[in-house]
Amino acid sequence: MSEQGGTGRHGRNAGGGVSVSGIGEFGLIGKITARLSYGPTALLGPGDDAAVVTAPDGRVAASTDVLVDGRHFRRDWCSALDVGHKAAAANLADIAAMGATPTALLVALCMPADLETGWAEGLADGLSAEASSVGASVVGGDMSSSPTLTVAVTALGDLEGRPPVLRSGARPGDVLALAGRTGYAAAGLTVLTRGFRTPRVLVEAYRRPQVPYAAGPQAATLGATSMIDVSDGLLADLGHVATASGVAIDVRRDAFDVPRQMADAAQALGVDPYTWILAGGEDHALAATFPPAVALPAEWRPIGVVTHGAGVTVDGAPYDGPTGWDHFR
């Protein structure tokens, strides 16, 4: 696509490395696609007008998430590799939350012209590694110069013959269960915001979420009635399930242990750790509801119940802390 206006021609950026404008669009695309690896779901990878991906059951699950520099990540807090993992995880978790297995990622990358090419390569490595960890591949993308570094990712997935698990299927009497962890990434962000770099387990959780991808298809197979990716904060995301399903959800606070390092950090920083656990996003845990007769495997920890009514409560009472995020406020 042609462009109006233009950036200056910089062969090298301020750091002395080769900049994306120095190498040019096609040079950079070549360098990046050479770093990617392709699994069996990628029938045709980058390099043509479109990629071709398997969709064995005749449907494809598809989700898009965008990360903006300074809002969803900071380059002084996260390496390019981290941002790649993080961007991929945010999207792959959405696919898992439908009960689907991810197959492919496509990436639209907007970069300042003086960005070092190594940053784009690191990003590609992170995206590719996170995708590979679930058998998916980075199959395509686009790049443009932009004043604001932005990574928009689309993930595709295979429902493997099952119906998608929606947000709208929770029923009174269902058990609410959680796979994965909450509060770690939010605690890590608070730690970084206050100028610290440790505890590492929290900071690393913020940099690279550990997503229980396999628990998504597992929940679908077990008969989960609803499921959601916890990206905005547990209570905020359960609020989406409660609204979509026309039910009330109660979370038991004692279902959550506060891990020692989180407790220590909370004390040092003067924060209630349950604010992180109940309202922090970005760990990409999966929350699902199951009929009470379902025997839950170890991956799925009961944390509450679904009842008649509306809204989300904690131990039967409204929660009065912060509950989540709005991207424009």
Added chain:
Amino acid sequence: MSEQGGTGRHGRNAGGGVSVSGIGEFGLIGKITARLSYGPTALLGPGDDAAVVTAPDGRVAASTDVLVDGRHFRRDWCSALDVGHKAAAANLADIAAMGATPTALLVALCMPADLETGWAEGLADGLSAEASSVGASVVGGDMSSSPTLTVAVTALGDLEGRPPVLRSGARPGDVLALAGRTGYAAAGLTVLTRGFRTPRVLVEAYRRPQVPYAAGPQAATLGATSMIDVSDGLLADLGHVATASGVAIDVRRDAFDVPRQMADAAQALGVDPYTWILAGGEDHALAATFPPAVALPAEWRPIGVVTHGAGVTVDGAPYDGPTGWDHFR
């Protein structure tokens, strides 16, 4: 996804309209999804963790393109509706260029917090209208605040049982043919750049490309050996085909009539109109190669030949004008 940092809380923007930060993320998502319409390919539209789209032959074609404010469009030259049409067309054309029929779009929209909500709604209307024109639907997306207005679109498509038509299949002896028009959008851009608003046919072509979508699957059915969406400029994009196929391509200049209004504008602006026709992008014509025995229908106009060798020539000689665009230079 949670965010670091934040924008100010502005209920209204400078123009007096309601801003995206005033209405908030979920309010805006509600307003936008209410404007969309869904065709039969959209098994599940926006509102859950992922959409679900039909992929009847067990494969899905997928492509991503990003448009950046000030680089790919200017808000004083294009309405939000225009940008929606343009962003959708750029992606849908990539799907058509594989010989596939588009099924769905997903959109990642990054917006300054003071952008009027009406702009986002207009964009959604344009995306949805362009998608609907080919039977596809806007099935999902994401939004974030960002200093730079950016529209990243992913298109999905159905290959309908045919092999994808690649860039790499052109063979010496093939006929090169074109569906759609070239030079109109580039001429329109030059007109706007020089401060004029007419001829309307050129300016409108720049604002909303007229893409011959149906010619893509038609070419695949006819046995096209290669195909590409002309987005960077005819000669530049044919260069990709020549390289991928290991062939030379010669274009006949006399295959192109210069339409009267383009000739008039070229004369008034002191431009060689063949610069627009041979090197201008953004009309999203489709260029394909066919075995010489194929009887081409009216949609496909022969414009050259494939030969042994390398590179692209015009009337047998190297072309010494500008040939295309690099997004970082």
